[in-house]
Amino acid sequence: RTRLTHSLEVAQIARTMARALRLNEDIAEAVALAHDLGHPPFGHAGETALNEVMADYGGFDHNEQSVRVLTLLEERYARFNGLNLTFETIDGVIKHNGPMTDEVRPTIAALDKDWGLDLALWPSLEAQLANLSDDIAYMSHDFDDALRAGLITIDQIDALPVVGAVLREIHNQHGNLSMGRLTHELTRRLISYFVQDALVNTTSRLADVKPETAEDIRTAGQALAGHSGQAAEELAALRSFLMAYSWRHYKVNRMTSKSKKQLAALFDRLLSETNLMPTEWQDKLKDQTRAEKARTIADYVASMTDRYALLEYERIFETGPILV
Incomplete structure (x- = not known):
């Protein structure tokens, strides 16, 4: 799985959820496609390396780099650098992880000065969905990658919340499947489970807050797109497992x-x-x-x-x- 395939997977999930909630599908998809453009080669390992060698020159941050690509580095127009993207798209890429209350990187600070991004406010609901989609996509597909690479086994993940139940459901319905079919089925059902949970919980939050404008979303004081407490805990458990047994596997550490x-x-x-x-x-x-x-x-x-x-x-x- 590459950064491109991951971004396509995120975009597919974000667009699906935006459609279900009758939001702007194009903005959700655009933010999802653009959110990882700033990642250097070798993912987070590459980011760490560039941040270290750039320590005396301002460091390196992949989120800021995504914004640099979108607003400075692309040369597609005669009159200006960057892509001709809407405010909502740029704002969504910058704040897809939520309000920015820590140190603001130079590129983003300059845009905030020119555009008035209100970095302390939440982004659009579409951008919030893109962020949820990112977590759902990489968490689900990383199990597929780790199983195929032999870093983890079915027996190891059978005891995990959600995963074990999904595996038993698959076995009851289809019996013993090849590893290829099993991992695809597992991935698809994990995505469906977390997407459905996000849609139900987001709908509930919207019903409570009753926003009437986009500004109401930004000033809500909380994320209006999100998972239930149970699903959030389940995602955290899956993340902890992958961190211990896949992302920090000695073979991965060597690479x-x-x-x-x-x-x-x-x-x-x-x-x-x-x-x-x-x-x-x-x-x-x-x-x-x-x-x-x-x-x-x-x-x-x-x-x-x-x-x-x-x-x-x-x-x-x-x-x-x-x-x-």
């Missing part, structure tokens, strides 16, 4: 350690030898300070896929066949 070192080495080499970068990126570096150059190089590295980052590493460090 994470290797990826962090490769990405950090790639950044350091490009910062010390900027003439190794593609010509169009070298052009961006002209007349920049060292801090600005570091940010531009971080933009370049963060734009890579896992495969392209490994290829660039091989090209520059000649770890494999000599490539150009």
Whole structure:
């Protein structure tokens, strides 16, 4: 599973829930598709590596990077940088995790100054649904990935809340299935369970608050889209299990350690030898300070896929066949 397939899965769930609640499906889908654009190669391991090498230049945050992509880095129009997105979409991407009460990153602070985002307020209901969809998608599909990779077994997850009940339901209805069919069925039913819970609970919250305008959603003082207490606890239990047995599995840790070192080495080499970068990126570096150059190089590295980052590493460090 890649960052792209994950984003497509999130968008599908967000659009489904938005349709069920008669909300703006396009905004829900747009926020879902854009929320992870700022992730560098190798996911959170890559983010940690870039944040460390960028420590003297303002650090690196994937949420801010998503906003940089949407408002600064994309060059699709003659008159301005970024994409021609609505206020609701940008606001939703920035605040999809909820109000921003901690330190605000520079890119977001600049947008807040120009647009009046009211960072302490909640985002639209569509953005809140996109955030719920993110949790539902990665939690459900990560079980599929971990089972297929052999990091966990069916016996291990049978005792987990929801999962065990779903597995027994599948067995009672279909008997013994191949691992492929079983994991697909498990994933689909987990998604359905948490989506249904979110829809019922969100509908209940809306009935209690009775918002009449979009501003009522933003100023509600709480998330109006959410899970029941039981489902929230079940999701937390699944997250804890995956953290212990999948995300921090020694095989994953080995790849994470290797990826962090490769990405950090790639950044350091490009910062010390900027003439190794593609010509169009070298052009961006002209007349920049060292801090600005570091940010531009971080933009370049963060734009890579896992495969392209490994290829660039091989090209520059000649770890494999000599490539150009």
